[in-house]
Amino acid sequence: MKFPPPQRPGRSSPSRVVVTGTGVITALGCGWDSNAEGFRAGGTAFRPVTLFDVSRQRAKTAAEVDLPAGLPPARLPAKVARRLGRAARMLLWAAHQAWSQAGWQAHDNLPVVLGSTGGEMSYGEDYFRHAVSKPRSQRGQPTRVVRYQLQRQGLDLCDALDFHGPVTVISNACASGSNAIGHAFQLVRAGGAEKVFAGGYDALCHLTFAGFDSLQALSPTSCRPFDAARDGLLLGEGAAMLALEAFDHARARGADILGEIIGYGAATDIHHLTQPHPEGEAALAAMTAACAQARVTPEQVDYINAHGTGTPQNDVTEAAAINRWAGPRVAGLRVSSTKAGIGHLLGGAGAVEAVVCLMALRGQWLPPQRLPGAPDPACRFGIVREPVDAKIEIALSNSFGFGGANASLLFRRWR
Amino acid sequence: MSDVFVSGLGAISPAGWGFSALCDAVERNEPVPARDCPRPGWEKPLRTRVVPPPPAHPSFLNHPRLRRASVIAQHTVAAAQEALGAGGVPGRLGIVVSMLAGVINYSRRFYEEVLRDPATASPVLFPETVYNAPASHLAACLGAKGLSYTLVGDDGMFLQSLALAAQWLAGGEVDTCVVIGAEELDWMPADAVRLFCHGEIHGSGAGAVCLTAKAHGAIARLAAVTDSFSFTQRQSRSEAARRVRSQLPAGAPGELLCASARNLPRRDAAENAAWADWSGARLAPTFVLGEAFAASAAWQCVTACEAIRRGRFAAVNVSVVGASQQAIGARFVKPGL
Numbered sequence: 039m040k041f042p043p044p045q046r047p048g049r050s051s052p053s054r055v056v057v058t059g060t061g062v063i064t065a066l067g068c069g070w071d072s073n074a075e076g077f078r079a080g081g082t083a084f085r086p087v088t089l090f091d092v093s094r095q096r097a098k099t100a101a102e103v104d105l106p107a108g109l110p111p112a113r114l115p116a117k118v119a120r121r122l123g124r125a126a127r128m129l130l131w132a133a134h135q136a137w138s139q140a141g142w143q144a145h146d147n148l149p150v151v152l153g154s155t156g157g158e159m160s161y162g163e164d165y166f167r168h169a170v171s172k173p174r175s176q177r178g179q180p181t182r183v184v185r186y187q188l189q190r191q192g193l194d195l196c197d198a199l200d201f202h203g204p205v206t207v208i209s210n211a212c213a214s215g216s217n218a219i220g221h222a223f224q225l226v227r228a229g230g231a232e233k234v235f236a237g238g239y240d241a242l243c244h245l246t247f248a249g250f251d252s253l254q255a256l257s258p259t260s261c262r263p264f265d266a267a268r269d270g271l272l273l274g275e276g277a278a279m280l281a282l283e284a285f286d287h288a289r290a291r292g293a294d295i296l297g298e299i300i301g302y303g304a305a306t307d308i309h310h311l312t313q314p315h316p317e318g319e320a321a322l323a324a325m326t327a328a329c330a331q332a333r334v335t336p337e338q339v340d341y342i343n344a345h346g347t348g349t350p351q352n353d354v355t356e357a358a359a360i361n362r363w364a365g366p367r368v369a370g371l372r373v374s375s376t377k378a379g380i381g382h383l384l385g386g387a388g389a390v391e392a393v394v395c396l397m398a399l400r401g402q403w404l405p406p407q408r409l410p411g412a413p414d415p416a417c418r419f420g421i422v423r424e425p426v427d428a429k430i431e432i433a434l435s436n437s438f439g440f441g442g443a444n445a446s447l448l449f450r451r452w453r
Numbered sequence: 454m455s456d457v458f459v460s461g462l463g464a465i466s467p468a469g470w471g472f473s474a475l476c477d478a479v480e481r482n483e484p485v486p487a488r489d490c491p492r493p494g495w496e497k498p499l500r501t502r503v504v505p506p507p508p509a510h511p512s513f514l515n516h517p518r519l520r521r522a523s524v525i526a527q528h529t530v531a532a533a534q535e536a537l538g539a540g541g542v543p544g545r546l547g548i549v550v551s552m553l554a555g556v557i558n559y560s561r562r563f564y565e566e567v568l569r570d571p572a573t574a575s576p577v578l579f580p581e582t583v584y585n586a587p588a589s590h591l592a593a594c595l596g597a598k599g600l601s602y603t604l605v606g607d608d609g610m611f612l613q614s615l616a617l618a619a620q621w622l623a624g625g626e627v628d629t630c631v632v633i634g635a636e637e638l639d640w641m642p643a644d645a646v647r648l649f650c651h652g653e654i655h656g657s658g659a660g661a662v663c664l665t666a667k668a669h670g671a672i673a674r675l676a677a678v679t680d681s682f683s684f685t686q687r688q689s690r691s692e693a694a695r696r697v698r699s700q701l702p703a704g705a706p707g708e709l710l711c712a713s714a715r716n717l718p719r720r721d722a723a724e725n726a727a728w729a730d731w732s733g734a735r736l737a738p739t740f741v742l743g744e745a746f747a748a749s750a751a752w753q754c755v756t757a758c759e760a761i762r763r764g765r766f767a768a769v770n771v772s773v774v775g776a777s778q779q780a781i782g783a784r785f786v787k788p789g790l
Contacts, residue, residue, distance in 0.1 A: 039679055040616035040679065041678040166561060169493065187605075188606070190777070192683075201687075209583075210585050210603055228624060254576070306589070306597060308597070311586060441589030442592065
């Protein structure tokens, strides 16, 4: 039962929640190794957009994923596999990696929690164009309707990996991926599930690209978060999945543990639909809540993977929130935004950045970001600009989105 | 696990503004008249069930955030405010909004502009197209700065939302949580539902249930939300419906089943088979109000709770066999049971 949840005998305190598998696909590559190498080196993967016509847009670049040919091993009928769009394909690649790494088997009632802002939006675009250009022809329209829906990608994932369970899709704009992992973390922590498959994904599509461009939020030059002369974000695409498990369950089956999730905080910024509160009130609330849950102080946090979109407003607001949250600790804090390398993945951002934090904790390095000019004076913390090895125990990941969705996740090194 | 109670209801539906109008229409069991909805390229319009204009200008529309807000956002706010009542926001408020098609009208209009010329597409429309815009507007109207999720999925996502709210209440993360299911009318989803089931009529509106851990003044108690059983290769629609049935009590005489049936045999087959042994009363709000996905499931729950409040039934099972994702159920009982 979802409610009341099953009582687990002998369980008196919240479960520790560990990550036993991750999968990631971004413009830097497909899989842990290529992404870890790219993030560790501060690689960038922007190029002219080829997926749709951007000749009439201000911005003309994005971080497109080079999708591998075919699909990972999947129990999908050939007809279904042929119809999968970019978003579903990226999600399946990430899911397959995480599933394999975790060593999970076919399962009944394994919850799936996903974050996405658009699902397979390009199918929705196709549906509309077909409906207005060939209204009397319904050829392909049912498929477009089915494929467009966000929950479809979650169901595809279940079918591909031969399990079934409840599929929950959180669409809290650019915080969706973090909210999904946070929700999954809470489920395991509270004893509602022993394992949850969680992550986020989004593919580039014309509607979203044009939307950010219409707001003049896209950079016509380059993405350089926290730079004093930054002029906007660049979009990317990708997916990441995490296999979350109760520590006792993971230990009992001898799983290799990649890291621990120790805190999650979420808050709503009611200042404006798209503009954050100037002092970052909700961002501060989310970071504070995550730390309170983890019983961690800012002094114990070694690294922040910032939301850091590169827009003038986001970065100064996030900087203000980090300054206030960290207090005297701020000068020694190291921060970077990996969006400088792979762009803003929207619903996939929080999930990919969670994996980046786990990579950094496991490899004991900090992911640098491109910062060609002087940092914004609002940044009282250190920005990681060069590849560097570092001793880090705790990392925090921020994700903020339209509609005032703010989420923070805290990760601890596992050893 | 502490108890969870229903403290308020709200609904905007083709039957009118307010949950009483909804429940009266469902009790009459007569479909609300359908109206024409034009679609491009066709002389014959689609048939849809539309929310009528409000009896008076709602005061909440004066809020600055709602000046350009979509219809779905307006209905979300209206239903939530009715569920919360006149007392304002009690303590830490959580918000969960569920939907399938989302802000489809603005999305379609924005994309039309993009196709005409992306260089001049309106920056006013785009922010309103995101799924969580209605939840954001609601939070702003209520001054709610805590947890707020927008869940996207089929009809059953509303019941998943109830379980999420109950989880937040149990974890002490919120004191009250308003759960809303909403869909808005547009020719695109109206056309799409027809592709899968002839005779299906698209509806629109919102339903809201306010949950709290306090028993005082409660309308009903949320006794259970079943697991969500996804429609996958390994689990058919019929099997999913059967598993929902197996998790809910058999039902005593005098109980009600609030089903998701549409009076469309193909669409209803899985649910009808699962509940073939049910001998008690049945109501089917979607048959009366139209297919409005998450809003439909919300109306089922509102109907269930109001039936308890009106003293018609002591316990109500809600069965949702969704359009494309899942089967899930819930059970509401009279407070004290």
